Amino acid sequence: MNKFLELLQSRVGSPLLTGADISERYQHDWSSEPAGVPLAVVRPGSTDEVSAIMQLCSQHGQKVVVQGGLTGLCGGGNPRPRELALSLERLSGIEEIDIASMTMTVKAGTPLQVIQEAAAAKGFVFPLDLGARGTCNIGGNISTNAGGNQVLRFGMTRNLVLGLEAVLADGTVISSMNKMLKNNAGYDLKQLFIGTEGTLGIVTRAVLRLYPKALSRCSALVAVSEFPQVIELLHKVTRDFAGSLSAFEVMWNNYYHYITDNVNGIVSPFVERHPLYVLVELEGGDQERDQALFERSLGNALEQGMAADAVVASSQREREKFWKIRDGVAEIGPFLRESANFDVSVPISFMQPFLAAIERELAAKLPGARMLVFGHIADSNLHIVCYTGRREDIKGMYAIVYGTVGQFSGSVSAEHGIGVQKLNYLHYSRSPAELALMQTLKQALDPQQLLNSGRVLSNDLRAI
Ligand SMILES: Cc1cc2nc3c(=O)[nH]c(=O)nc-3n(C[C@H](O)[C@H](O)[C@H](O)COP(=O)(O)OP(=O)(O)OC[C@H]3O[C@@H](n4cnc5c(N)ncnc54)[C@H](O)[C@@H]3O)c2cc1C
DSSP: OOHHHHHHHHHOSSOOBOGGGSOGGGTOOSSOSOOOOOSEEEOOSSHHHHHHHHHHHHHHTOOEEEESSSOOSSSTTOOOTTSEEEEOTTSOOEEEEETTTTEEEEETTOBHHHHHHHHHHTTEEOOOBOTTTTTOBHHHHHHHTOOBTTHHHHOSHHHHEEEEEEEOTTSOEEEEOOOOSOOOSSOOGGGGTSSSTTSSOEEEEEEEEOEEOOOEEEEEEEEESSHHHHHHHHHHHHHHTTTOEEEEEEEEHHHHHHHHHHSTTOOOSOSSOOSEEEEEEEEESOHHHHHHHHHHHHHHHHHTTSOSEEEEOOSHHHHHHHHHHHGGGGGOTTTSTTEEEEEEEOOGGGHHHHHHHHHHHHHHHSTTOEEEEEEEGGGTEEEEEEEOSOGGGHHHHHHHHHHHHHHTTOBSOSSSOOTTTTGGGGGGTSOHHHHHHHHHHHHHHOTTOOBSTTSSSOOOGGGO
């Protein structure tokens, strides 16, 4: 062990992992971005230890990659060979549930599912939810400003964090463990660490918002003939359900029929085929009253021509069948090898021309290309799967889709962040002035470029 690692070991209570002791788990996230074995893995068990580690790293100019549950999809937590991996896995646990304030105070390495279950045990819900819930950590969720399944009603992670504690690159601890919704006393410093993917500081603790558990849930699958009617339907149910609309998942026919025609056990409840399908849900406080409101609203939508057909779920089993169609994307990997998956956003008013432009470009540049589209359109979020079956076309698909996102004032990252994967495309969604301000913030908080260097903002990765 070299001198630096000996000093590092003296500052933390748990053994450093080096050489063969660094298991596969610390070597990459869920992306297929370049990764390697880090210099060592350090696993602090307290904020003080994180601070001591960063003081030492800043004295020695040691670069650090921060690791949560490593379910990230953009390569942000992937170590480079000379980096120190700082894993938050031992900084885990719930410190407090404040019933009156409806808040939960947690350590950054706490898995999301543990937080959800602890909230449920007290009759609350922590509404952040995503497929990686069992493995991802709240620190990772905060750093990537995770979205997931309930953004329409509760917002992204940013909306669910009231207070936060973070350690800067020089070891300074910034503790803003606020529990109040209103607090305009100066800058809202926690925002520096939400969605900045560990480039400005290491999140160590957070105060989260809890909500009362919903007592009712109504679901329907609605068939629609044209995209403008999808928007009308969205406006109608938003108005009719008065804040209780909890899902509005739109599936274009290319996606819907691909799933219902190809994936075993997934069937469409409609006899006829339609251009668009919407999974609509309401969550409220009274099943009988809400069901009546839900069915009346959809009945009106049918009468007014916003919907061509609709099937209301009469049981949990039926609801699950609808969601299986929406979540069927997880099952298509074996059919669509060498596909490119995009999670982008564009203003709703641009969605139709945006998709038409991509289709045109794909047809012109990549013969035989197909695309499948679905999305949480109320969040402006579209998921696009493009494929030709040829691996060599993937780069071309990235250029076409991200380039078109830029033309339509969209975002190359609706969720998941930039990491290293989208570094080359960030300029499609951010102006030179915005990028320069990001660099200024980075320079001010981490002048030695120690934290997650080369992620989000360009920086020479070969130097690491
Ligand atoms: C099956 C599956 C489904 C998913 N669904 C969604 C989804 O619906 N919505 C969504 O947004 N994402 C989704 N993701 C992506 C991923 O789960 C999220 O980005 C998640 O928030 C990452 O958390 P993590 O703890 O695994 O972070 P990691 O992968 O460990 O890290 C992600 C980034 O955050 C940084 N980081 C981690 N912890 C900290 C910390 N404490 N302080 C500072 N920086 C830190 C890392 O350096 C890295 O840059 C999904 C992933 C999978 C595998």
